[in-house]
Amino acid sequence: MGTGFEFKFSVIWESIPILLTGVKLTIFITAFGLLLGFLLGTITGLMKISRNPLIRRMGGFYVESVRGTPLMVQVMFIYFGLPLAVGTRIPPIVAGITAIGINSGAYIAEIVRGTFQSIERGQTEAGRSIGLTHFQTLYYVVWPQAFKRMIPPLGNQFIISLKDTSLLVVVGVGELTRTGQEIIAANFRAFEVWLAVAVMYFIMTMSIAKVLNIIERKLEI
Amino acid sequence: MIEIRQLHKSFGSLEVLKNIDLTVSAGEVTVIMGPSGSGKSTLLRCINRLEDITSGTVIVDGYDVTDKATDINFIRTEAGMVFQQFNLFPHMTTLGNVTLGPLKVRKMNRKEAENLGRELLAKVGLKDKADTYPDHLSGGQKQRVAIARALALKPKVILFDEPTSALDPELVGEVLDVMKQLGREGMTMVVVTHEMGFAREVADRVIFMDGGDLHSSAA
Ligand SMILES: Nc1ncnc2c1ncn2[C@@H]1O[C@H](COP(=O)(O)OP(=O)(O)OP(=O)(O)O)[C@@H](O)[C@H]1O
Ligand SMILES: [Mg+2]
Numbered sequence: 001m002g003t004g005f006e007f008k009f010s011v012i013w014e015s016i017p018i019l020l021t022g023v024k025l026t027i028f029i030t031a032f033g034l035l036l037g038f039l040l041g042t043i044t045g046l047m048k049i050s051r052n053p054l055i056r057r058m059g060g061f062y063v064e065s066v067r068g069t070p071l072m073v074q075v076m077f078i079y080f081g082l083p084l085a086v087g088t089r090i091p092p093i094v095a096g097i098t099a100i101g102i103n104s105g106a107y108i109a110e111i112v113r114g115t116f117q118s119i120e121r122g123q124t125e126a127g128r129s130i131g132l133t134h135f136q137t138l139y140y141v142v143w144p145q146a147f148k149r150m151i152p153p154l155g156n157q158f159i160i161s162l163k164d165t166s167l168l169v170v171v172g173v174g175e176l177t178r179t180g181q182e183i184i185a186a187n188f189r190a191f192e193v194w195l196a197v198a199v200m201y202f203i204m205t206m207s208i209a210k211v212l213n214i215i216e217r218k219l220e221i
Numbered sequence: 222m223i224e225i226r227q228l229h230k231s232f233g234s235l236e237v238l239k240n241i242d243l244t245v246s247a248g249e250v251t252v253i254m255g256p257s258g259s260g261k262s263t264l265l266r267c268i269n270r271l272e273d274i275t276s277g278t279v280i281v282d283g284y285d286v287t288d289k290a291t292d293i294n295f296i297r298t299e300a301g302m303v304f305q306q307f308n309l310f311p312h313m314t315t316l317g318n319v320t321l322g323p324l325k326v327r328k329m330n331r332k333e334a335e336n337l338g339r340e341l342l343a344k345v346g347l348k349d350k351a352d353t354y355p356d357h358l359s360g361g362q363k364q365r366v367a368i369a370r371a372l373a374l375k376p377k378v379i380l381f382d383e384p385t386s387a388l389d390p391e392l393v394g395e396v397l398d399v400m401k402q403l404g405r406e407g408m409t410m411v412v413v414t415h416e417m418g419f420a421r422e423v424a425d426r427v428i429f430m431d432g433g434d435l436h437s438s439a440a
Contacts, residue, residue, distance in 0.1 A: 125271055126308035126367075130322035130374055131298035140321060144312045 011192040015183050022179030023200055029093065029175060030162045033100025037161065040101060041108025046138075048113045059109065066106030072167055075099045079171040096168040096175075104161045111153045115146040148219050155212035159205045166201075176200060222247045222378055222409045223268060223300075228277035230263055237263045239433040241277070245378070245411060250404045252420040253413045255430030261413040264430070265380045268411070269300045282377045298326055301371030305383040307363040309355040315342060315366045316351040322374045341369040345399050361392030365399055378409040385416060 040062075047059030066074070079095040090098075119142050127137030166177035174182075180197040184190050223245040230238035237260045245251050253261050266272040268279055270286050270293055279286040282299050310318050316338045323334040342351055345365035355363055364384055371379050381400065385393040397419050404410060404423040414420065420427050429436040 120308075122304060122306050122308035123310065125302075126304065126310070126370075128271065128294075129269060129297055129302040129304075130370060131294045131326040132322070133294055136325055140325060141310055145310075148312070 005191070008189065008192060011187065011189045012196045015193055015196055018183060019176065019179050019196060019200060022174060022176035023204070025093070025173065026162065026165050026175040027204070029096045029100060029165050029168065029173065032097045033165070034104055034158060034161055036097065036101025037104030037108050040105030042112050044105065045109035045112025045116070048109060049116055063106045063109050066103055071099070071103050071164055072170065074103055075167060075171060092168070092171045092173045095171055096165065096173045099168070100161055100165060103164065104157055107157050108154065111150055111157065112146070115149040116142055118149060119145050151212055151216045151219070155209060158208050158212070162204055162208065163201065222249070222282060223411070224278070224280040225268070226278045228267060228279060229275045230260070230267055230272060231275045237433050238267070241435055243428070243435060245409060247377070247409050248407045249425045250410045250412065250423050252424040252427045253411065253430055254415065254420070254427060259430045260433045261430050262382050265302070265382050265411060265413060268380055269297050269302055294326070298322070298374040299377045301374055301376035301379045303364070303367050303371055303379060303381045303384050305386050307360070307367045307387070309363055309366055309370070311355050314352050314354055315347065315358070318355070318366055319369045319373045322370065326374065337373060338369075341372050342366070344372070345369045346395070359392060360388045361395045364388065364396045368399055378411065379403070381410060381412040381414065383413050383415070385414065
């Protein structure tokens with residue numbers, strides 16, 4: 001029994017230039033979102049291992065509230081909810097970057113905390129024993145070692161965050177998923193276009209994995 | 222050089238050090254022996270305040286370690302420490318390990334620090350290992366780097382916590398030789414060790430510790 005379906009490669013071919021503009025925006029949002037997430041994650045991750053219980057609690061509150069709510073709700077809250085409270089509209093791209101940043105930050109915080117705590121106590125003691133301050137010991141002794149251990153789980157988070165940007169269709173950011181939707185709305189070729197979109201995501205995530213792999217090997221002495 | 226008076230240290234309800242009195246004079250090599258769990262490491266770690274002191278006074282080179290006004294990082298440059306497990310920084314070369322303190326604590330410039338670092342590595346017999354990472358060193362070599370790292374701060378006293386206990390027997394000698402040389406040069410040292418030979422040869426004083434008390438001391 002025929003379905004009347006006929007795969008048209010030309011559809012993919014023609015979609016590529018438009019999809020690539022979506023790819024560009026996806027990369028842009030992912031990059032800046034992760035940059036923000038890395039900053040937030042490093043700060044709150046270190047807050048979570050602070051000796052001050054109040055600071056620890058604050059870091060914990062951020063991590064738990066982000067991990068305990070769906071990304072979709074976070075995106076909607078930042079784009080539709082927050083402007084009502086602060087009285088200014090936020091451009092969708094900024095909302096997207098913020099959402100990805102805040103979301104990935106919570107997971108990166110756990111990565112930072114975990115890897116810092118995995119560095120043997122003797123390392124900190126050796127640092128302190130030569131007169132380094134607490135902060136200098138973190139910076140010169142613990143951080144470089146922890147960073148090496150962070151790379152695999154960070155890579156994982158980068159890939160997750162990149163895929164998460166597709167949720168930003170709900171606020172109308174013209175990233176890859178959104179471009180795909182728009183093309184289909186015009187040509188009704190869902191099979192070819194979603195396939196092309198999937199392949200493009202796959203190429204991006206694979207590239208992240210590859211690059212991190214290379215960095216990891218470079219850092220092996 | 223070190224004056225400890227009525228030192229008490231408890232971990233929760235466990236009293237590990239009970240009323241310790243101990244004076245170490247400049248240039249003296251003091252060896253501390255005693256069974257496992259008797260509080261030897263804790264005593265050393267109270268001297269450079271890697272452990273908080275429950276009560277009593279510890280004075281290092283005239284500075285009260287327990288006084289909140291004392292810069293504890295300064296005390297730690299005065300009283301260097303060598304650990305059983307070496308605790309070298311694995312992401313730095315041996316030269317990097319030895320120069321970190323001079324660069325970041327003593328604020329020396331790089332050239333000065335590296336000259337000092339190479340000089341100290343030569344002193345512990347590792348002149349040609351400056352650019353080697355700790356993973357590529359034997360245990361004995363690691364511990365000698367750790368000694369050089371402690372020396373790099375030009376401390377007034379060095380605390381050794383079982384420096385040869387993690388070593389294969391054939392590597393113990395090379396570390397003890399470095400320590401003996403330091404002792405002969407007049408370095409003040411407090412050494413926790415089970416090495417009777419070392420104690421007999423270099424110690425000015427041997428102290429026995431048991432159950433958190435200093436039991437006896439002999440010359
Ligand atoms: N951080 C800590 N928290 C709780 N108890 C501790 C801590 N450090 C040491 N202790 C306890 O204090 C006692 C003395 O320990 P310490 O390490 O000073 O002994 P030691 O004489 O150095 O023994 P060893 O020869 O095994 O090194 C032990 O009973 C140990 O379990
Ligand atoms: Mg011990």
